[in-house]
Amino acid sequence: MDIVLWVKAAIMGIVExxxxxxxxSSTGHLILTGSLLDFTGDTxxxxxxxxxxxxxLSVIWEYRERLKRTFAGVTHDPVAQRFARNVVIAFIPAAALGLAFGSIIKANLFHPVPVAIAxxxxxxxxxxxxxxxxRLYGDRDMQGSRVARVETVDDMSALDALKVGxxxxxxxxxxxxxxxATIIGSLVLGFSRKAATEFSFFLGIPTLMGAGAYSVYKYRDQLTWGDLPMFLVGTVFAFISALICIRWLIRYVSTHDFTIFAWYRIAFGIVVLATAWTGTVNWAG
Structure with a gap:
């Protein structure tokens, strides 16, 4: 039993x-956190x-009733069929490009300095x-006024889904x-903040669960049964912290914009670049 390893896995799960x-960027934060914890390597x-x-899994739990209705109605309910179709359409582009270029991207860009620049x-x-x-809407979208072309995820067209994908x-x-990329991009496409945020949640289910399953299968020869506790600890803590974050974010977007996250990204990126340049922190990629 390696308690230190489990603690690192728990911290990574919370960050995720x-x-x-x-x-x-969860991936960026995981790369940077892993560097600081000396928690790196192929595994x-x-x-x-x-x-x-x-x-x-936290999204599935939080929206379990909506997902149950979708699965139950996918053969006969037009709303459920449109929702399921849109998620599938939006999923395909990243899945295709990820399979084609994922290895090249990991080899060249999964390092702290490129992440900081991004x-x-x-x-x-x-x-x-x-x-x-x-400039376009003022504060109307924060006051409950209908200013969005796509007010809810059920208002999306197939073309909207493709663009988000x-x-x-x-x-x-x-x-x-x-x-x-999906939330801010959806705002440009005319989505309400709630619709943009929730569709990003739903789109993440096939995208990230598929990526996780594919990654484990592809690199299964590098893994051992001894790695299982570390993976379980990280997954459990990711579930708990993500559930808290989802519930907070839906309340937050009803009355706030995303400017604070923009300034956080800029400040954090500058700190990483400055500490890497001066050697203050060894951001080992």
Whole structure:
């Protein structure tokens, strides 16, 4: 029993759960946290992807009634059929590109400095989108007024789903943030904050659970049964922290924009670049 290893796995799980659904990049935070904890290596790279399943299980739990209705009605209910179709359509682009270029991206970009740069660039993108949104709508979307073209996930068209799916492909670059790409991109497409946030949750279920299963299968020869407790600890803590984050975020987006996350990304990215340049912190990739 390696208690230190389990503690590191728990910390990584908490980081995954708290950052997966915020526009600040869970993958980027896991890479940076792993560097600080000296928790790196090929097995850890599989671990970082696999524990995303815990975060997705929290979505399944939180929206279990909606998902039950969808599965029950997928053969006859037009609303359920449209919802399921849109999730599948949005899932396909990132799945295809991930299979094609995932290994190349991991080899070249899964390091702290590229992640920090992506943090900063993504932060400025969020600031621009929020500035544009305020210019177009003012505070009306924070006051309950209908200003969005897509008010709920049930208002989405197949083309909307495809566009969100293409936006999700940006998250293949670590540090970009899957949630950031889909939520902020959806605002540009005319989604309400709630619709953008919830569809990002739902889209993450096949995307991240599929990525986790594929990663474990692909690198199964590198894993041993001795790694199982570490994976379980990380997954459980990711589930708990993600469930807390989901419930908080849905309340938050009803009255706030995403500007605070933009400034956080910029500040955090600058700190990482500065400490890497000065040698203050050894961000070993």
């Amino acid at each position: 759960g708290l950052t997966e659904f915020l526009p600040i 850890v790279k599989v671990f970082e992807i696999a524990i995303q399943t815990g975060a997705m 943090f900063i660039v993504g932060g400025f993108v969020i600031l621009f989108v929020e500035w544009r949104h305020r 293409l936006l999700q492909c940006l998250a293949l670059i670590p540090g970009t943030s899957r949630s950031g």
